[in-house]
Amino acid sequence: MKKIFLIEDDPKIAYLLKDYLEKYEYNVVITEQFDNIVKVFKTIDPHLVLLDINLPRYDGFYWCRQIRSISNCPIIFISARDSGMDQVMAIENGGDxxxxxxxxxxxxxxxxxxxxxxxxxxxxxxxxxxxIETNGLFLHLTTMEIEFQNQTTLLTKNEFILVKILMEQLNSVLSRTYLLELLWDDENFVDDNTLSVNITRLRKKLGDIGIKNSIQTVRGAGYKMVDAWRETE
Known part of the structure; x- marks a missing residue:
């Protein structure tokens, strides 16, 4: 049974969601310790986190960063905030x-x-x-890490999905719609800008390990990955 860690400070919403999801055979654990969520997370060791933004003391963005620093566990934000900027911040802070x-x-x-x-x-x-190995660039599938010249960086779930398909289809142009469908079940539920945020974040992480200018924007078409890092070998 998959375990879900629900971080929601409205008891009514939390227990309604818990009751609903448990009908689908998920084990839902609700926290009441909003001052030490990382400690509770480590104890629970969940398969997925549902995370509100407006929480006591520190907001959900803060706790997402803390969890992401120790785990690749998928995180879904659930919030009354409906602005595009909040959604962008959720992705930038490590949400999926x-x-x-x-x-x-x-x-x-x-x-x-x-x-x-x-x-x-x-x-x-x-x-x-x-x-997966492409001309000296290694993507470790079980740890969701990417490595180049003995430098390694940890990827979020969405970054991992993107770089995996880009490496597998090196030099091929992949449309934005196709990439959105890989990341989410229904692209209509997601602001298209979140794909741009994930691409930007992935480019930065690749740059941190010495892979620069490898993910290219093809105007009006989508993105492609080229093995520009071969020039640095």
Whole structure:
């Protein structure tokens, strides 16, 4: 049974969501310790986190960063904030998806199911070879890390999905619509700008390990990855 860590300070919403999700055989753990969420996270060791933004003491963006510093566990924000900037901040701070309150329970369940399937189920990468290698660039599938010339950086789920498909289809142009469909079950639920945020964040992480100018924007078409790092070898 997959375990979900629900971080929501409105008891009514928390328990309604818990009751609904447990009908689908998820083990939902609600926290009441909002001052030490990372400690609770480590104790629970969940498969997925549902995270509100407006929380006591520190907001959800802060706790997302703290969790992301120690884990690649997928994180879905659930918040009454509906501005595009809040959604961008959620992605920039390490979130994988964003659902606006009031939400449809079926949409929440569908998004959770999609992420669980990609990370732990039939599409899980740990059922494939452990590493993808392209001209000296290594993508470690089970740890979600990318390595170049003995420098390694940790990826979020969305960054991992993007770089994996870009490496597998090196030099091929991949449309924005196609990439959105890989990241989310229904692109209509997601602001297109979140893909740009993920690409920007991925470019920065690649740059940190010496991979520069490898992900190119093809105007009006999408993105492609070229092995520009070969020039630095």
């Amino acid at each position: 998806d964003y659902i606006t309150k009031p939400f449809n329970f079926d949409v929440v369940q569908a998004k959770i199911k999609g992420i669980m399937r990609r990370i732990y189920g039939e599409y899980a990468t740990n059922k494939q070879a452990d590493t």
